[in-house]
Structures are given as C-alpha cells and as structure tokens.
Amino acid sequence: MEFCDECGSMMHSDDGLWVCSSCDHEKARDEATEAAMTTTQGQDTDSGPVDMSEVDDSEIGPTTKVKCPECGHDRARYEMKQIRAADESETRFFTCVECDHKWREDDH
Template sequence: MEFCDECGSMMHGEDGVWVCRSCGFEKARDAGTESAMTTTEGQDTDSGPVDMSEVDDEEIGPTTEVRCPECGHDRARYEMKQIRAADESETRFFTCTECEHKWREDDH
C-alpha cells in the first residue's frame, strides 16, 4: 500500500506509476519496494453467508439478563462495539434469544 506524499490519501497503481485519486499527485512505482508489499489481488474477500443453523446459542456469544422490548423475554446475546469517538463509551448490541429481535443501547 502506498500513500500520497502530498495529501496522505491511499494511492492506486496505474500504468507504472502511483496515482493519488484525491489530489492527482503521481510518483514512479518501484518494483523492489512493491515486492515486499501484501496485496488483496486474487484473494477471496467475500466467502458468502455463514451457515449458523447448527450452532447452539451458547456457542455464538455471551448472553445477559435484559428484557427484550419486542417479546418481553429476559435473555439476550450481546456484543459491544466502539462506533463513536474513542473518548465515548461503547454501544451495546443485543439479540433476543427467544424472538431474535435486535436492538442497541447507548450511554447518553
């Protein structure tokens, strides 16, 4: 991967040169440097949907006691993700183990 010396954007290889699609800056490609780079060319980036039909709920992830706003069941799987600024708390995502309803909970 190569980054633009002018604006810092990722550059793309075109006809023997690196081209920045943000600012138009170009620089010559160096075969020696590129041989050490890892590319995604030819890699399978989407292997399709994952079949979870034969996986027990306990193997999918942790559960907690929380009331589903859809069916009122008291158990849900959860995961936490940092989707806002790093100095803010993570967002909790829940999936009801009974009806599969999904919801999220933010700290305000």
C-alpha cells in the first residue's frame, strides 16, 4: 500500500507508477520497497470456530458474576480470545461453574 506525498490519500498502481485517486499525483514504483511490503493476499481471514474440547476446565480462567442461560447460576469462568480480525474486539467465552454450560458473550 502506498500513500500520496501530496494529499495523504491511498494510491493505486498503474503500470510502473503509483497514482493518487484524489489529486492525480504520480510517483514511480520501487520493486525493492514493494518486495518488503506485507500483503494480506492469500491469508486466511476466517480461522473458524475455536475448539475448546481439549482444554481442561481448570485452565479456562478466572470467574465473574454472570447468569448462566442454562441453569441460572450466577458464576462462570471466562476467557478472552481473538477469533476475528485483529482490528475487532476479543470475544469472551464463559463456562458455568455449576453445570459446565458453555456460551460466548454475543450469543444472547
């Protein structure tokens, strides 16, 4: 990704040039610089559901006061996981200390 030196807008490539969509400023592309750039092309953006089946319940984490949607108990263990893109917030997973029902924060 390249940004315009004149106005700061994102530029697009056109043959051997970077061209600004906003002000039409142009500058030559540099293969050495572009080779060092990081791209998201081909990266897995959806890693799917998180498998918690192999995790021992005692390792899931601290407890908090939250009502279990299954049994109504008011305590659950929780842990935070980054399951979406890095620019999105983490998801909090709960496990009821009474009935071991598992749910995540945005399920209800």
